[in-house]
Amino acid sequence: MRLSIIIPCYNMELYLKECVDSLLDQQMTETECEIIIVNDESKDATLKIAQDYSNKHSNIHIIDKKNAGVGAARNSGYDLAQGEYIYFLDPDDYVAEGTLPVLLQIANNNNLDILTFKTKSVVEKRYPVSDNLGDTLNTLIIEDGISYLAHRKHQNEIWWYLIKREFIKNTGIRFIEGKWMEDAILTAELFCQAKRMAHTNLDVHRYRILPTSAMRNKSPEHYNKVIYDNANAAHVFDKLIATVPKEHENAHACIKRLKTRQQSFVFFLMVRLMKSDISVSEIPAMLSDFEKIDAYPLKKFLGEDYHGIGYSCLVFVFNRKPLINPFIKMFRSFYSLTQ
Known part of the structure; x- marks a missing residue:
């Protein structure tokens, strides 16, 4: 299994389909990529939507748990993951088609602990196509995480980088549970531990701006x-x-x-x-x-x-x-x- 994608969900019936569909449009087989949807006791049709996908695709797994917050949901998905790399994606976001295999190739070829990439904020208009997929990408600068933090402004969020599963497992780092800012803490902790990480300018992620999001x-x-x-x-x-x-x-x-x-x-x-x-x-x-x-x-x-x-x-x-x-x-x- 090359990649495990973990999606924590609470009342995301309006957006989960677009998120999962974008992952199914990555030109990856069901033996290469698994999608783990963690239902955090949603009150709407989120669980049913997830189950419908799981019934059709053998690589889509569901964890249905009592509500304990996004940190606990992500930890539950991480514990089940089998991929060489892990990607934590929010259910109201999505990724540009055909970009994940490119990220995996870059990460594997360079034996990276962490690979960061570009994200685009969106409101209503859809941007399913990467701005630069197929173009010549930037030359990678591979450095340890302390040097990366020294040289670059980083984002707190978890959805703009891939993580090697063996690396995060060896660090023992997990999301704090029951508190917000859990991804800001984990991001900085992981970066400080990374021995090999890099940034690619490949346009991959779509961050949907919602007035109803948790931080708003x-x-x-x-x-x-x-x-x-x-x-x-x-x-x-x-x-x-x-x-x-x-x-x-x-x-x-x-x-x-x-x-x-x-x-x-x-x-x-x-x-x-x-x-x-x-x-x-x-x-x-x-x-x-x-x-x-x-x-x-x-x-x-x-x-x-x-x-x-x-x-x-x-x-x-x-x-x-x-x-x-x-x-x-x-x-x-x-x-x-x-x-």
Whole structure:
């Protein structure tokens, strides 16, 4: 088995068909590629749609489990996977036709632990065809993950790279369960462990922008949980940064980038706090905890990865404790009038 594709699903009846159809349109046999659909106790027709596909295709497997969140769903699929490489794909996304075999050839020929590739954001218009499939692709730069992080801005999400199954198994790294930001944490952890990884400019993945997606859920309970889970991610990154070997030639640049990402969790936590119902009285304790791990003040956030007038203005306010509470209270008053 060359590839295992793991799709965690919760109430995805509107999009699962397009996702699976794109995987069946990859010019791969059923012995080369398996699709593992993890139904996380969906309340709609997601499970039935998955079962219909499974009845027609021997390489489509279903895990039907109690709802425990996307991290647990992905771990369940990973535990069942048999492919040489693993790809975690979201059910509301899809991939361009005929691109996965090319990725596998590149990864296999170069014995890569991780291969990253290009993604395109989409709304309603479909983009089933790759922009550059069949063209001459970039010359691969193969390096370890610490050097990769040092040289490139990376995405938090899990769907823009393939992972060698033997590699991730040997690391013992798994998704955290019960918390958001699970893919941001796993991505950085895996990259720091990789010995051989590269980026290809092949246009592969389609990221569907949905107003109903988990990270855009505006219910107070969910919104507040994302805030606290951002705080957890900042603390996890403190432990991760400590594992980067200081003697590595690219250690300084890698740590700088990881610190930027760590402080981004704090920055976006503060942005979400502005729109939340969490009491401003909780903020001083949060900031005190962030100060202990050098995640606050946000002196390492602005730079080549995050820049612009909007970021700069908010960082100016967030870095001055006396301004934070009145600014958030004023913003909440204005925000409530516009809703």
